[in-house]
Amino acid sequence: MQQVASTDLEQRRTMPFRSTGGGVVFWLLAACMMLYLVGPLVYFLFVLPWSAVSSTLSDPDAVQALITSAMSATIATMFMTLFGIPLGYVLARFTFPGKSIVSVAIYLPLVFPPVISGIILLILFGPYGLIGGPLANAGWEIDDTLAGIVLAQIFVAAPFVVVAARSAFESIDPHLEQVAATLGHHRWSLFWRVSLPLARGGIIAGLILAWMRALGEFGATVVLAYHPYTIPVFTFVQLSSVGVAGALPLALFSLGLSVIVIGAIVIVQSRMGRSNVL
Amino acid sequence: MIGSHYTGQSEQFLTSTEGAAAKASHASEPPGALSVAIRREIVGFILDIIFNVPHGLTVLFGPSGAGKSLTLQAIAGLFSLDSANIALDGIVWHDSTNGFYLPPQRRRVGYVPQNYALFPHLTVEQNIFFGLKVRGRQGNQGNQRVSELIELMQLKGLERRRPAQLSGGQQQRVALARALAPDPLLLLLDEPFSSLDAAVRETLREEMRALHERIHVPIVLVTHDAAEARALADTIVVIQQGRVLQVNTPDEVFRSPQTRTIATLVGMHTCWSGSVSAIAPLPQMPHTPASQQTLTLQTDGLSLHACIPATMLVHTGQRLELGIRTDEIRVFPGKQSVESINEQTPPMALIPGTVIRDQPKGSFHSITVQLETGQRLDLPMIVREIHDAGLGVGSLVTVGIPVSAVHVFEG
Numbered sequence: 001m002q003q004v005a006s007t008d009l010e011q012r013r014t015m016p017f018r019s020t021g022g023g024v025v026f027w028l029l030a031a032c033m034m035l036y037l038v039g040p041l042v043y044f045l046f047v048l049p050w051s052a053v054s055s056t057l058s059d060p061d062a063v064q065a066l067i068t069s070a071m072s073a074t075i076a077t078m079f080m081t082l083f084g085i086p087l088g089y090v091l092a093r094f095t096f097p098g099k100s101i102v103s104v105a106i107y108l109p110l111v112f113p114p115v116i117s118g119i120i121l122l123i124l125f126g127p128y129g130l131i132g133g134p135l136a137n138a139g140w141e142i143d144d145t146l147a148g149i150v151l152a153q154i155f156v157a158a159p160f161v162v163v164a165a166r167s168a169f170e171s172i173d174p175h176l177e178q179v180a181a182t183l184g185h186h187r188w189s190l191f192w193r194v195s196l197p198l199a200r201g202g203i204i205a206g207l208i209l210a211w212m213r214a215l216g217e218f219g220a221t222v223v224l225a226y227h228p229y230t231i232p233v234f235t236f237v238q239l240s241s242v243g244v245a246g247a248l249p250l251a252l253f254s255l256g257l258s259v260i261v262i263g264a265i266v267i268v269q270s271r272m273g274r275s276n277v278l
Numbered sequence: 279m280i281g282s283h284y285t286g287q288s289e290q291f292l293t294s295t296e297g298a299a300a301k302a303s304h305a306s307e308p309p310g311a312l313s314v315a316i317r318r319e320i321v322g323f324i325l326d327i328i329f330n331v332p333h334g335l336t337v338l339f340g341p342s343g344a345g346k347s348l349t350l351q352a353i354a355g356l357f358s359l360d361s362a363n364i365a366l367d368g369i370v371w372h373d374s375t376n377g378f379y380l381p382p383q384r385r386r387v388g389y390v391p392q393n394y395a396l397f398p399h400l401t402v403e404q405n406i407f408f409g410l411k412v413r414g415r416q417g418n419q420g421n422q423r424v425s426e427l428i429e430l431m432q433l434k435g436l437e438r439r440r441p442a443q444l445s446g447g448q449q450q451r452v453a454l455a456r457a458l459a460p461d462p463l464l465l466l467l468d469e470p471f472s473s474l475d476a477a478v479r480e481t482l483r484e485e486m487r488a489l490h491e492r493i494h495v496p497i498v499l500v501t502h503d504a505a506e507a508r509a510l511a512d513t514i515v516v517i518q519q520g521r522v523l524q525v526n527t528p529d530e531v532f533r534s535p536q537t538r539t540i541a542t543l544v545g546m547h548t549c550w551s552g553s554v555s556a557i558a559p560l561p562q563m564p565h566t567p568a569s570q571q572t573l574t575l576q577t578d579g580l581s582l583h584a585c586i587p588a589t590m591l592v593h594t595g596q597r598l599e600l601g602i603r604t605d606e607i608r609v610f611p612g613k614q615s616v617e618s619i620n621e622q623t624p625p626m627a628l629i630p631g632t633v634i635r636d637q638p639k640g641s642f643h644s645i646t647v648q649l650e651t652g653q654r655l656d657l658p659m660i661v662r663e664i665h666d667a668g669l670g671v672g673s674l675v676t677v678g679i680p681v682s683a684v685h686v687f688e689g
Binding site: 173179194 | 409
C-alpha cells in the first residue's frame with residue numbers, strides 16, 4: 001500500500017512530456033499570484049520599526065494578551081480533540097439518517113463571516129441568551145470571559161479537526177478493521193489499535209491547524225468576548241488607538257508563529273506520510 | 279438442513295436458484311461441514327448463494343464480479359444480509375429466521391483479504407500477535423504461539439520488519455500466520471495469489487496445499503483462475519452473477535460441467551450440438567458399467583459416441599448439447615483408417631483434417647485443425663508430440679475423438 005503510494009508520487013513528479021512553449025502564459029499568471037501573496041510580507045519586514053519590537057512585546061498588556069490567547073487556544077484544541085475526532089470517525093465509518101446534512105453543516109463555520117458566527121453564539125451564550133442567561137444568573141458569565149473566547153474559537157476552528165479526522169479515517173483500508181474484527185477486536189479496541197494510529201498524521205495536522213485558527217480568531221471573539229484581550233483583539237485595539245506603528249510589532253509576532261505552525265504541519269505530514277490537510 | 283430452517287423463505291430460495299443450486303442443497307444429502315444460504319439485494323445485483331461443502335479446501339470459483347468475495351465476507355459476518363443461514367459443523371453462526379447472529383468477533387474465522395490487509399504500523403511479530411491479545415493468550419503463551427507460527431510460515435529473521443519491507447509472498451505468509459494464530463475454525467482466503475508474480479504463484483499454491491494438509495483447518499478460497507481452482511480444490515463451488523451453478527469435485531466440474539455456461543468458465547470452449555441416432559452398447563465397448571449408457575450421436579456429418587449416466591433419460595432423435603474434452607483427442611499424421619491404427623484403442627471417431635495454425639502457449643502448443651466435415655478444433659499438444667508426428671501448418675492429419683472426449687450436458 002505505501003509502496004504503491006510512493007511510486008504514484010514519483011510518477012506525478014516527473015512530467016510525461018517536455019514543455020514546448022505556451023508554458024509562458026502559466027508562468028506569467030502564476031508569478032502575479034506569487035508576487036501578490038509574498039510581496040506584502042516582504043515589504044512588511046522592511047517597514048517594520050524593529051527598534052519598537054522588544055518594548056511593545058514586553059508591554060504587560062501584550063504579555064497578558066499572549067497568555068490569554070495561548071491558554072484559550074490550547075483549551076479549545078483539547079475540547080476539539082475530545083469531541084471532534086469522534087465526530088470525524090462517526091462520519092467516516094457509520095451511515096445514519098441526516099448524515100449528508102451534518103456533513104455540510106460542519107463546513108458552515110468555515111465559510112460564515114466570523115462576525116456572524118459570533119452573533120449566533122451571542123444569542124445562545126450571551127447574558128440574555130438561551131444558555132448564557134441561566135448561567136449568568138447562577139454567577140457563571142460566559143461573555144467577556146475566557147470561557148466565551150474558548151467557545152468562539154471552538155465554533156470557528158473545530159471543522160478543521162472534524163474534516164481532517166474524517167478524511168484520515170476514510171483513507172484507511174476498511175479491510176484492516178474487518179480483519180481486526182475477525183481477530184476478536186470490538187469497535188473500541190480496533191479504534192485504538194488500528195484506526196487511530198493509522199489516522200494519526202492527518203489528525204495531528206488538523207489539530208495544529210485548528211490551534212492556529214483558534215489563536216488567530218478575531219471576528220467571533222470580538223462579538224462574544226471582547227475582554228479579556230487575545231492577541232488579535234489586542235492588535236486591533238492598538239491599531240485603533242495608537243495606529244499602525246503600535247500594531248506592527250504584534251503583527252510580526254503573529255506572522256512568526258504562523259510560519260512555525262505551517263512548518264510543523266509540513267514536518268508532521270512528511271513524517272506520517274499522508275496529506276489530508278495541506 | 280436448509281429446507282427445514284427456511285420454512286418461510288425456502289420457496290424464494292428454491293425458485294431463485296434453479297438446477298444446480300437446488301440440487302446441491304437438496305434435503306436428502308447429508309449436511310456439509312459448512313452450510314451457507316445467504317441472500318442480499320444490492321442495487322442492480324442479487325447475491326443468492328446456497329451450498330453445502332464437506333471439510334477440506336473449498337474453492338469459490340467464478341468470473342470477477344460474480345459475488346465470490348461478498349460471499350466470503352458474509353461467512354465471516356462482515357457483510358450484512360437480507361436473509362441468511364450459515365453454520366459450521368452444525369453450529370449456527372447466522373440464522374435470520376430466528377434473528378440469531380454471531381458477530382465476526384466470535385466466529386473464530388481467519389480472514390485474509392485480497393490485499394492481505396496487514397497492519398502497516400505494526401511489525402510482523404505484532405501483526406501475528408494481534409488476534410492473541412483478546413483471546414486470553416497473553417504473555418508467554420502468546421509469544422510461544424507467535425514463534426510457532428513464525429517457524430511454520432518460514433518467517434524467521436523478519437520478525438521486526440514492517441509489512442512495507444516485505445515481498446508479496448512474505449506478506450501473504452504473514453497474513454496467513456496472523457489468521458492462524460488464534461486457532462480459527464475456518465480459514466477464508468480471498469484471491470490469495472492474484473497479486474503475486476506467476477513464478478511465485480505456482481510455488482505458493484503448492485505450499486498452500488501442503489499447509490492445508492498440516493493444519494487440518496477447513497479452507498474456503500476465492501479465485502477466478504481455473505487452473506488454480508483445479509490444482510487446489512477438494513470441492514469447487516462455481517458462482518456466476520450471484521448464483522451457485524455447480525458444486526462438485528474439480529474433476530467433475532472440469533470434465534463434466536453441468537451447463538454450457540459452466541463449460542465456458544472452466545475452459546471447455548468446443549461445444550457442438552448433435553442428435554441421438556442410437557442408444558445401444560457399443561460392440562467395441564462390451565464392459566459398459568451398469569451406471570452408464572452409450573449413445574451414438576450425429577453432428578454436422580460427424581458420428582460420435584458418448585457415455586452418459588444411466589439415469590439420464592434420452593430418446594432417439596433428441597438434440598443434445600455436447601462439450602468436447604480437447605485434451606482427450608488424439609492426432610495421427612496423414613490419412614488413417616481404423617485398421618491402420620494398430621493399437622488397442624477405445625472406440626474412436628476418425629476424421630481427416632488439416633493443421634491450419636500452431637500457437638505456442640507456454641509449456642504446450644495449441645494446434646488448430648480444420649476438419650473435412652467443417653468443424654474446427656483447438657487441440658493442446660506438447661512439443662515432442664508435434665515433432666514426432668512431423669506436424670506443421672498445412673499437414674494432413676487424422677483426428678481421433680474417443681468416447682471419453684465427448685461430454686453430454688444434462689441441461
